[in-house]
Amino acid sequence: MGEAGAARGGWSRRGFAGALAAAALTAAGCGGGSGGRSAAGREQGSPPAGSPTAPDESSPGPTASSRGSVRPLYLGTYTSAEGGGAGIGVAAYDPVTGRITGRGTLRGVADPSYLAVHPDGRTLYAVRERDDGAVTAVRLADGEVLGSRATGGVGPCHLSVHPSGRWLLSANYGSGSVAVHPIGADGALGVRADLVVHREPAPGPGQEGPHAHQVVTSPDGRHVLAVDLGTDTVYTYRLDPRTGRLAEVARARTRPGSGPRHLTFHPGGRYAYLANEVDDTVTVCAYDPATGRLTVGAPQGTGSGRETNYPAQLLVTADGAYAFLANRGHDSIARYAVEAGGARLRLLGTVPSGGEFPRQIAFSPDGRLLFAAHQRSGTVTVFRVDAAGGELRRAGEPFASPVAVCALPL
Numbered sequence: 001m002g003e004a005g006a007a008r009g010g011w012s013r014r015g016f017a018g019a020l021a022a023a024a025l026t027a028a029g030c031g032g033g034s035g036g037r038s039a040a041g042r043e044q045g046s047p048p049a050g051s052p053t054a055p056d057e058s059s060p061g062p063t064a065s066s067r068g069s070v071r072p073l074y075l076g077t078y079t080s081a082e083g084g085g086a087g088i089g090v091a092a093y094d095p096v097t098g099r100i101t102g103r104g105t106l107r108g109v110a111d112p113s114y115l116a117v118h119p120d121g122r123t124l125y126a127v128r129e130r131d132d133g134a135v136t137a138v139r140l141a142d143g144e145v146l147g148s149r150a151t152g153g154v155g156p157c158h159l160s161v162h163p164s165g166r167w168l169l170s171a172n173y174g175s176g177s178v179a180v181h182p183i184g185a186d187g188a189l190g191v192r193a194d195l196v197v198h199r200e201p202a203p204g205p206g207q208e209g210p211h212a213h214q215v216v217t218s219p220d221g222r223h224v225l226a227v228d229l230g231t232d233t234v235y236t237y238r239l240d241p242r243t244g245r246l247a248e249v250a251r252a253r254t255r256p257g258s259g260p261r262h263l264t265f266h267p268g269g270r271y272a273y274l275a276n277e278v279d280d281t282v283t284v285c286a287y288d289p290a291t292g293r294l295t296v297g298a299p300q301g302t303g304s305g306r307e308t309n310y311p312a313q314l315l316v317t318a319d320g321a322y323a324f325l326a327n328r329g330h331d332s333i334a335r336y337a338v339e340a341g342g343a344r345l346r347l348l349g350t351v352p353s354g355g356e357f358p359r360q361i362a363f364s365p366d367g368r369l370l371f372a373a374h375q376r377s378g379t380v381t382v383f384r385v386d387a388a389g390g391e392l393r394r395a396g397e398p399f400a401s402p403v404a405v406c407a408l409p410l
Contacts, residue, residue, distance in 0.1 A: 071095050071364070072140075074124060075373070075380065076112045076406035083378070084403045088112045088126060088138065091399070093409060098369050098382035098395030108145045109136050114158050114360075115408045119165045123187030124408075127156040127170060135159055135170050135181060137189050146188040151179040152195040158214045162221070167193070167244050169215040169224060176210020178226045178237075180244045193244030196226075196237070204232040205257035206278070213261050219269040223249070223292035229259045229277060234285075236292035252294035255279065264314040264323070266342035273323060273345065275311040280304055282311065282325060282336075284345055303350040304330035313360050318367050322390035326358040326372065333361065333372065333383075335390055351392050354381030359405040369395065373404040380407050 070092040077085030088106040093099065112126035122141065128134040128148065133156040137146040153172025160169050161183070168181045168189060177197040182190035198210035211230035217239075218225060224237045224246060232254045237246040254260045259278025265287070266272065272285045272294065281299035288295075302311050302325055309329035316323045320342060325334040332350035339346055355374030362371045363385070370383040370392060379398035386393070401407075 069094070070101070072410045073100060073371070074106075074115055074117075074408040074410070075401050075404060076115050076126060076408075077401070077403045078111050078113060078129070078405075079109075080111055080130070081403050085401070088115065088124070089401055090143075091401075093364075093369070093371075093382070095364060095366065095369065098384065100380060100382065100399035102399075106138055106143050106145075109138065112136070114156075114406050116159050116161055116168075117408065117410060118161055118183070118187055119163065120187075121410065123183075125159055125161065125168055125189075127151075127159050129155050129157055129173075131155065131174070133170075133172055133174075135168060135179075135189060137183075137187055139187060146186070149181050149189045149192060151177075152192055153177040153179065153197075153212075158212075160216050162217050162224075162239065164221070164241065166241070167239065169217070171212035171215045171226060173211050173213055173229075176212050176228060176230055178212055178215050178224075178235075178246065180239070180246060182244055194246050196235075196246050196248070198226070198228050198231055198233070198235065201231050201233060201251075201253070203230050204259070204278075207231070207259075214263060216263060216265075218287070218289065218292065219265050219267065220289050222289060225263060225292070225294070227260050227263050227274070229261055232256055232258055232260060234260060234263060234274070234294055234296075236294065238292070250291060250293040252285065252296050254283065254296050255281075255299060258283075258299070261311070262313045264316050266316055266338065267318060267320045268342050271342035273314050273316065275314050275325060277310050277312070280309045280311060282314065282345065284343065286343070300345060301347060302327055302330070303332065303334040303347055312358065315361055315363055315370070317363075317385070317387070317390070319387070321387075324361060324370065324392070326353065326361045328357045328359065328375075331356055331358065333358065333370075333392060335392065337390065348390065351383075354383075354394060354398055355379040355404075360407065362407050362409055364409045369409070371407040371409055373401070373407040374398070375403055375405045378402050378404055380404050 073091040075089030113129040133151040136148040154174030157173040180194040207230040214227040236250040258276040261277040284297040286295040312326040323336040335348040336345040356377035359375040382395040383392040
């Protein structure tokens with residue numbers, strides 16, 4: 001998921017990422033991913049002293065039958081970036097202590113910058129964030145790559161699996177489009193079923209075109225929503241469950257120049273929260289499940305103060321009580337209390353993210369741990385989540401992972 005293109009002043013995705021680039025990684029680890037378009041234009045960093053070294057790459061890592069008390073963790077990266085990973089990083093984490101242990105690398109997947117897993121837990125999907133965009137399926141039992149399919153667009157930066165398990169949705173950042181691929185019984189991907197290009201409205205201030213940054217399904221499964229940073233718009237579609245075709249049913253415009261990046265639903269299904277990368281804000285959106293229409297509320301602060309900051313991703317706890325936002329630049333995680341049944345966010349404060357440029361955050365399945373993938377420092381930090389008060393407490397030292405932009409704990 002790229003921050004460039006959303007950059008203030010109208011920089012390109014590649015130019016913005018290049019301006020932020022740090023020194024190349026000096027030690028290898030498990031890859032982590034979701035990021036920029038070409039190797040020359042991605043941020044890089046060095047893992048902290050004393051971080052774990054590269055794991056043995058001989059095995060696909062923990063599986064349902066072999067992991068025991070630990071759980072699997074998969075990490076994306078840019079394979080074409082200097083200091084990037086060699087494929088999808090494989091690790092294991094202790095669900096009690098949060099400690100991460102490297103287990104290897106799933107090779108054969110290029111620039112896997114964002115990852116998602118099938119609802120049945122058997123297949124992993126990754127974007128290939130290149131000009132010849134593609135999505136790839138990997139069988140988790142043995143790490144076998146089941147094949148790749150073209151997305152029909154440039155630089156896919158996000159993907160998600162429809163709750164039915166029958167369709168893979170992906171967002172092409174560079175060309176501003178959304179693709180749909182059928183998923184077979186074995187988890188492999190079929191020929192693309194649809195491709196929708198965001199041709200209107202016109203790009204927002206400082207943008208040269210549409211930039212689809214995320215595509216997700218509403219909690220009730222009735223609508224697919226695509227967040228476009230370039231057009232300052234969230235598009236709502238109906239997905240035909242038989243053909244995989246998308247039909248647009250609504251649009252929600254955000255404030256011009258806000259650069260919406262990431263949308264997260266409240267578990268109640270009536271509200272969603274939108275992280276706006278360009279103007280460093282979040283907004284509460286009312287959602288009508290019947291029509292799929294979003295109503296965008298007023299912008300709110302991210303806790304970054306006057307620092308240059310690019311909010312990345314929002315999470316909401318399963319009970320709907322708290323929300324967390326990754327702040328790149330401020331290098332923090334903002335904490336919000338969710339009030340009025342989901343209709344209001346109240347900023348509680350921020351905590352240091354434990355690394356540089358937290359690109360993506362993710363909960364463990366039980367919600368007790370929060371993982372933060374740091375693109376520039378090449379690390380993954382784990383926090384314990386206090387269910388009662390929403391506090392975050394560091395769980396050990398950061399885990400070294402080259403150009404870490406996505407962590408997927410299972």
